Amino acid sequence: MRLPPLSLVLGGASSGKSAFAERMVRQCGLAKVYVATAEAHDGEMNEKIATHRAKRAGHGWRTIEAPHETVQALTQIEAGEVVLLDCVTFWLTNLMIDDGDWDEELEIMLDVLVQMRAPVVLVSNDVSGGVVPENALARAFQRAQGEVNQRLAAQADLVVHVTAGLPQILKGRPILDDVDEPW
DSSP, rough: OOOEEEEEEEEESSSSHHHHHHHHHHHHEEEEEEOOOOOOOSSHHHHHHHHHHHHHHTTTTEEEEEHHHHHHHTTTTTTTTTEEOOOOOHHHHHHHTTOHHHHHHHHHHHHHHHHHHSSEEEEOOOOSSOOOOOHHEEEEEEEHHHHHHHHHHHHHHHEEETTEEEEEEEEEEEBBOSSSSSS
C-alpha cells in the first residue's frame, strides 16, 4: 500500500486507532519512524508507554520521543521514511498544560506537514461524541481538540475513523497495491 502525503486516523479512547495506524505504516514498506508525544505522569501511563514500545521493539521502528518538540521532530524525517505521530491528543494536552499557544503551534505544524518529503500518519482522539464536561479546563480541551482535528482533517488526504478496531474512511481513499493484510 502506498500512503498519501498526510493521513489522519481518528477514534475514541481504546478504539484501535493506534493499532490500525501502525498497520498502515507497516504495509507501506518504507523505513518506519514513530514520533511519540506521550509523557508518563503516573504508573498507568508508564505501563501504557512500555507496552507501545515493546510492540515496536525488534520490528524496525526508529522512535523519536517528542512530547514537547513534536514539530521539530517532524523536520528530522527523511525522504524514504514514513512517520507515525501518536498522538495529536497528547501533543495538544502537553501544550495546554504548559500554557502554550496551541493555535500558533498548530499553524506551524500544518506548515511543516505541507513541506514533508515523507508520508505522515497522524493519530488523534475524537472527543466529539461525549457529553459536555463539567469543568472549564475540560471544556476548553474538548473545543481545542475538536478544532485541531477539523483543521488536520481539512489538510489530510486520507481521514479514517476507527471504532472497535474497524476503520471507516471519511475522506480520500488508500492507494492499495497487492497487500497481504486487508484493512
